[in-house]
Amino acid sequence: MSAALAPHESLLRAARRRIWLDSLALGAPAVLVTAALGWLLLGSVGLCGLALFAAMLVSGLAWRRAGRQQAQHLAARLDGRLPELEDSAHLLLQDANTLQGLASLQRKRLDARLAQGLAVDPKPVWSRRAIAVSWGMGSVFVALLLGLGPNDGRAVKSAAPAGAQSTQAPRIVSLRLRIVPPAYTGLPQRQQTQADAKIPAGAQVEWAVQFSALPTTAHLVFADGASIPLLREQNRWLVARVVGKSTLYRIEALGAPQDAWHRLEVIADAPPEVRLISPIERLSLADIGQTTWTPIFEATDDYGLAASARLRVTLASGEGEQIAVVSREVDVQGSGSGRRRRWAVPLDLAREGLVPGSDLIVQLIVRDNRRPIAQVVEGPSVILRQPSNFALADGLDGLRVGNVPAFFRSQRQIIIDAQALIKQRRSLAREAFSQRANALASDQAALRFRYGQFLGEEAEGGAPPLTSDTPAAPRLATADTPATEKSAHFGGDGHDHGESATIDEGAINTAQGAARQFGHVHDAGEGATLFDSGTRSLLARALDAMWGAERELRQARPEAALPFANQALEALKKAQSASRIYLRRTSSRLAPLDLTRRLSGKRAGIEPAHAVIPGASVSQAEAFAAWRALEHRAGAPPLRLDALEAWAMANAAARADPLELMAAIAAVRQDPACSHCQQTLRAALWSALQATPTAQRRAGADPSGALYLDALE
Amino acid sequence: MSGALNLVAAGVIVLAVLLGVARLWLRRVRALPTARGPAWRAAALSVLQLSAGAALYLTLFPPGAASSGLVLAIAVAGAPKSVALAPGERLIALPEARATRGAERAPDLATALRRHPGVASIRVIGDGLAPRDREGSHSVKIAFVPPPQPRGLVRIALPGPIAAGNAFSVGGEIGTLREGIVELLDPAGALVSQARIKAGAAFRLNGTMRLPGLALFVLRVRDPSGRVIERLEVPIDAAPRPQPRVLVLAGAASAENKFLRRWAQDAGIDLALEIDAGGGVQLGDPATPLTSSALDQRDLVAIDDRRWESIGPTGRAALLSATERGMGLLLRLTGPPSLEVRRGWAALGFALSNPAGPALSAQVSRTLPEPNPVLPLPIGPNAIPLIAGTAAWTPFAQGRIGLLTLDDTYVLALTGRGDRHGQLWSTLVGTLARAEPAPPAWLDGFARAGSRVILCGLQGSALVQEPGGRNTLIQLDPASGKERCGGYWPAAPGWRTLRAGEREMHFYVHPAAAFASLAAIEASAATRALASSAAGPNGSAPSGTGALWSLWLWFALLLTLLTALWWLERTRFAAPPQSRDEGATHDGISG
Incomplete structure (x- = not known):
């Protein structure tokens, strides 16, 4: 097939x-x-x-x-x-x-x-x-x-906006601050990654920022509006700035999301503090026989003190109206170092020229090591006083009474006793009354003798006052005996060395000196023709008055003695503070009278009776307006942030935390609809504002209550 | 309402039926005897029409089905997650019962009852019925077991409007919290005052409203572990209000008057000082005539005893008549009062029994305002003590008369206690000065977002303004009668301003979650009241099964009747129209 x-x-x-x-x-x-x-x-x-x-x-x-x-x-x-x-x-x-x-x-x-x-x-x-x-x-x-299909990155993007350099918004990836404190503070540099920082005044802050994507420009913006550009260096953006006062800042880059405000708090350089270590009191009296004086000062500072300080030594001498002030300054070196130094200033009183009746005032002026301008502080001043007044027996405070005894009755006591005696006149027999008056007169005499000794008057037969201290009362320098050596008048006996110096030196060219030199002086009040009243010392007047009081008391007439005794007391008191009485020499000038208007009852043109009280130096109107605007109620006024910000910046020093209010304002400005930011601003305003309290009104009665109240009457 | 609908519908149906029947019979009467149909047809039609009308009515308003034996368990706020049901119960959860699971959801009680019409009794589980369910006539029996008292604030008293710079106090009572701390925080969040509390204890916290305006303080209840049990915003209304106008009639110039003027200037009070220096010379502000019109402009008159004598009987009468009309009068004692002064002041209610006059010295004024009186105030028995030992007041018609026996309160200012001086005079002025005009309305209860707010005391029309700019007109509820109340339903929390004429009032609407314990207590109390007083079911004879079934039954019946009517009307049993002859011949001949 x-x-x-x-x-x-x-x-x-x-x-x-x-x-x-x-x-x-x-x-x-x-x-x-x-x-x-x-x-x-x-x-x-x-x-x-x-x-x-x-x-x-x-x-x-x-x-x-x-x-x-x-x-x-x-x-x-x-x-x-x-x-x-x-x-x-x-x-x-x-x-x-x-x-x-x-x-x-x-x-x-x-x-x-x-x-x-x-x-x-x-x-x-x-x-x-x-x-x-x-x-x-x-x-x-x-x-x-x-x-x-969905294009979520599996496919290649084809649509890109023209001109966009990167598809991602730049975000801040890292931020590093380097803080370089000023050299004089001795603080080390430090770095940190937090955006908020506390820095000493005058420190230089360097920012180093890294972005996720490269922006075209980046700026560092401060709360007061100043803006400095960041400079790019490879993938970092750098800027440096010296910061003087507290402020808020943030980093702005083109295309980046809005950054929050960060705080830069500045800790100012505190001025040095000076304390007095020795002596403890600011006013001290020179001891008898004191020849040197060493006040000790100590100063502390937060960053460091200058090695040498200036010592200001002032000598104020004289009395009454004639005070001469001599001041000199000298540099002194202290011990210690850095933040705490101590100055012990030995002063030789004789070299300074401290004589009785003068004050030596010492003050230390300290500076710290701040650059460029150091802060100078004058410390407390300490006074050493060489007293000139005699010690009055009235028990004065503040005056160290050296060896002056107080065992006899003071003038005030005599007055009180005389008043008591007057009151008891009815109840006492004549004999007892006059005996008591006599006893008072003796006390007055003793007081007169005591004070008179300082004037160089002879004792007139009264018993020398009992004293408990030795040596005994100073030897009287009468006109017969020549002026004794200086040791009779020692520093603490409280009398006027100026006067006795006149006596001692026997200045003959004054009438007083001659009289004292060559004769006795009996001071009888009205008949003292040898003395002109202008130059009599207060004490002499006191003695006159004491003699008058004694005279009246001896005659059992305490009522008549009282005025004299009061005069004596007044004069003694004045003498006590003699160097500090200032009297007006000229009368005050008043506006001339307008006779046409006088007693006519017209009030036109007269200023209102009440003085206009000046308002508060700081007006809080804008802040109050902002407070009311944030109430979230119908009819609230609109919020004006610019005015509020200006007020906040002007009054930054008055608040404890000025940056809090600034940050709150900035947050509200950035996002006006954020209710949380508005709450924060309200809280900051609550802390910052003050208002005077007003009176509370009471609520009224409703109609039935009013009827009841009417029916009560 | 439903009754009215019933009646209207019944009326319409009856009318229609009657018209129909009438038309039927009239037509029959009018027609020729031969054209009339058989009588039974007309009769049948009438009967059918009547029964159809009845069936229509019954279809529209089926007779209430009797109790079906179903009991509804209504879960409200505070109901637990799972509810044990008895047999024959059905669980309905209202919107407040968020935690309850496995329940049928209903927007409110009325809807639930309407969905289950045969229900005769309900059992409420939770804190109690919400206000919207309590109102309205529900004809069901309510069984309610009140829950235990809540832990938080069971009573709270919020402060009313105050003046700026003054203190206020918030008080209340705690429920069953064993122990805890209640704190008051200022608008900046800082702690102002706090107190330890125990269960059932009452507390009182004080704060100071430093600034004028509206502010919200926060009251917080914490348990010992620090957890916040309840948080409540305390609204403070310190809106600026008109300050009192004071007239000081002084008999002599003194430091007291000077410091009084200084205080008034600092506090913003309008003070006019008139000093009578004697001999007709007056110092200070221009003299105010002591007439009723001039005195009605003043809210307080402070007068010395010396000036009291010198203004004469007419002046005194003017002062007293002005006081009757609401002004305040402050009598100041500056020295031993004369007989006339003593008599006059005794007539006003201040019986000065100590003839030596002011027995208090500057020493005492430094110790103010501690409450222990240093010396007994020799003042009559009816006087109300104002400052212990030194001042008292009595009401006098609509005004008030006060007596101050200190004449050297300025010493407080000199010794550095200026704030005490201000407080002293603030108290005096605040108590005695004329009352401020009444607010336009007052809030009954508390205001929460999402709940009804009751505002009472409304005169005329009132407008509520919201922060967003929306205005709501408040309608008066005629059922409130003399109280004149109106309702307002806020949706969001915040401040509201009520304006009536030119008077205005601010009130705060709290968030919906505020006052949780208080609302629970109120709900349980009201539900308990409802449960004890609720009527039984209205007596309708039990007739069988559910309403739905009966509805269909009536509808089917109606359909049948209508069909029969229609068929009967269409077929004509009427004899055909014939002449008489034809009718006669028809009998004989066939064909």
Whole structure:
């Protein structure tokens, strides 16, 4: 047999294969579409899984379609294709031996035709149109699926805004501050990564910022509006600035999200503090025989003191209206170092010229080591006083009474006793009354003698007063005996050395001096023609009055003695504070009288009776307006942040934490709708404001209450 | 309401039925005897119409199904997560019962009752019914077991409007919290005052409102571990209000008057000082004539005993008549009072029994205002002590008269106690000065967002302004009668301003979660009251199954009747119109 007459199995197989391939070609686009869908939905897992599944499905379907091809289909196709087969192709597909009669004849005829070269092609034609349509639709679907699927980064971005250099907004990735304190403080440099910092005044702060993406420009913006650009260095942005006072700052870069305000708190250099270590009191009296004096000062500072300080020594001498003040300054070195120094200043009193009745005032002026301008502080001043007044026996405080005894009655006591005696006049007998008056007179005399001794008057027969201390009362320097040596008048006896110096030196050119030098002096009050009243000392007047009081008391007339005794007391008191009485020498100048208006009752043009109290130096009006504006009520005034910010900056020094208010204002300005920021601003305003309390009004009665109150009356 | 609807519908149906029947019979009467149909048809039609009308009415308003035996368990605020139900109960959860699970949700009690119409009694689980469920006449029996008292604030007294710079106090009572701390924080968040509390204890915290305006302090209740049990905002209204106008009539110039003027200037009080220097000379501000019109402009007149004598009977009468109309009068004792003064003041109620006059010296004024009186105040029995030992006041018609026996309170200012001096005079002026005009309304209870706010005492129309600019007009509820109350429903917390005419009042609406314990107590009390007084179910005869079934029954009946009506009307049993002849011949001839 010829090869064309292959057994029908092979023909069938060929036909089936063709059908299978045809089906696969038809179904392949569906597989692709399913695969694309799976990839979109589930990624590569979906791609493989769904593709496999679809492929299996399609091949299964193809196999079934191929399996449906049977021999009769084959024969029919062959009959249709080859008219030479005369519609008997089924004979070809059967075994030749089984054919009989007409069939075998026909078979032989067919074989002969086949042997002549007839081609038998059992395979069905490709379903071209269907394949084309299927592939076309499949590709369209795939394209659609791939085009419309989510583009979350799996695909390459194609749309970029023109001109954008980077697709990401630059964010601050890292921020580093380097704080370099001024050299004089001696503090070390430090670095930190927090944006808020506490720095000493005058420190230089260097910022190093790194962004996630490169911005075109970056600025460092301060709360007061100043803005400095950051300079780029490789991938870091640097800027340095010397910070003088507390402020808020933030970093602004083009395209970056708004940064929050950060605080830079400045700790100012505190001025040095000076304390007095010795003596403890600021005013001390010179001891008797004191020749040196050493006040000790100590100063502390936060960063360091200058090594040398200036000592200001002032000598104030003189009495009354004639005080001469001499001041000099000298540099002194202290002990200790750095933050705490001590100065002990030995002073020689004689060299300074401390005479009785003068004050020596010492003050230390200390400076710290701040650059460029040091802070200068004048410490407390300490006074050493050489007293000149005699010690009055009235028990004065503050004046150290050296050896002056107080065992005799004071002038005040005499007055009190005289008053008591006056009161008891009725109850006492005449004898007892005059005895007591006499006793009082003796006391007054004794007092007069005592005080008179200081003026150099002779004792007039009275018993010397009892004293308990030795040496005894100073030797009297009468006119007979020449002026004694200085040791009679020692530092603590409290009298006026100036006067006695006059006596001692025997200045003859004054009337008093001559009289004292060459004669006795009896001071009788009114008849003292030798003395002009202008120059009499207060004490002399006191003695006059004492003599008058004694005279009256001796005559048992205490009522008449009282005025004299009071005068004496007054004069003694004045003498006690003699160097500190300042009297007005000229009268006050008043406006001239307007006689036409006087006593007419017209009040026109007169200033209001009450003085206008100046308002508070700091007006809080803007802050109050902002406080009321933040109340969140209907009818609240609008919030004016600019005025509030100006007020806050002007009054920064008055608040404990000025940056808190500034930060709150900045937060509200940045996000006006943020209610939390507004609450913070309100809280800051509450802490910053003061108001004077007003009077509470009482609530009224409702109509029935009013009726009741009316009916009560 | 439903009764009215019933009546209206019934009326309409009856009218229609009657018209129909009337039309039927009139037509029959008008028609020729031969054209009338058989009588039974007309009768049947009438009966059917009547019954159809009845069936329509019954379909629209089916008779109330009797109690189905179902009991609703209503879970309200405070109900637990899972509720144990008795047999025959169904669990309904209202919106406040957020924690309850597995319940049927209903927006309010009325809806739940409407959905289950056969219910005769309900059991309330939780704190108590919300105000919206308590009102309205529910005809169900309420069974309610009140929960234990809550832990937080069970009573609170918030301060009213005060003047800026003055102190206020917040008081209240704690529930069952065993022990804890109650704190008052100022608007900046700083702690102003705190107190330790125990269960059932009352507390009182003081604060100072330093600035004028509206501010919110915070009252916080914490348990010993520091956890916040309850947090409440205390609204303080210190809006600027008109200050009193004071007139001081002094008999002599003294330091006291000078410091009084200084204090008034600092406090913003309008003070006019007139000093009578004797001999017809007057110092100070221009003289105010003592007439009723001029004195009505003043809120307080402070007068010396010397000036009292010198203004004469007409002046005194003018002062007293002005005091009757509401002004305040302060009598100051500056020296031994004369007989005339003593008599005059005794007539007013101040019997000065100590003829030596002011027996108190500057020594005492430094110890003010401690409450122990140094010397007994020689004042009559009816006087109300104002400052212990030194001042007292009595009411006088609508005004008040006070007596101050100190004449050297300025010593307080000189010795560095200026604040005490200010407080002393502030108390005096505040107590005695004319009352300020009444606010336009007052708040009944507390105001919370999402709940009804009751404002009472409204005169005429009132407007509530919200921060966003929305204005709400308050309607008067005629049922409130003399109280003249109106309701306002705020949606969001915040300050509100009530304006009536030119008077205004500020009140604060708290957030919805505020006053939790207080609202729970109120709800439980009200529900308990409702439970004890609720009526039984209105007596409807038990007739069988649920209303829905009966509705369909009536509807089916109506349909049947209407069908029968329609069919009967369409078929004409009326005899065909024939002439008499035809009718006669028809009998004989067939065909």
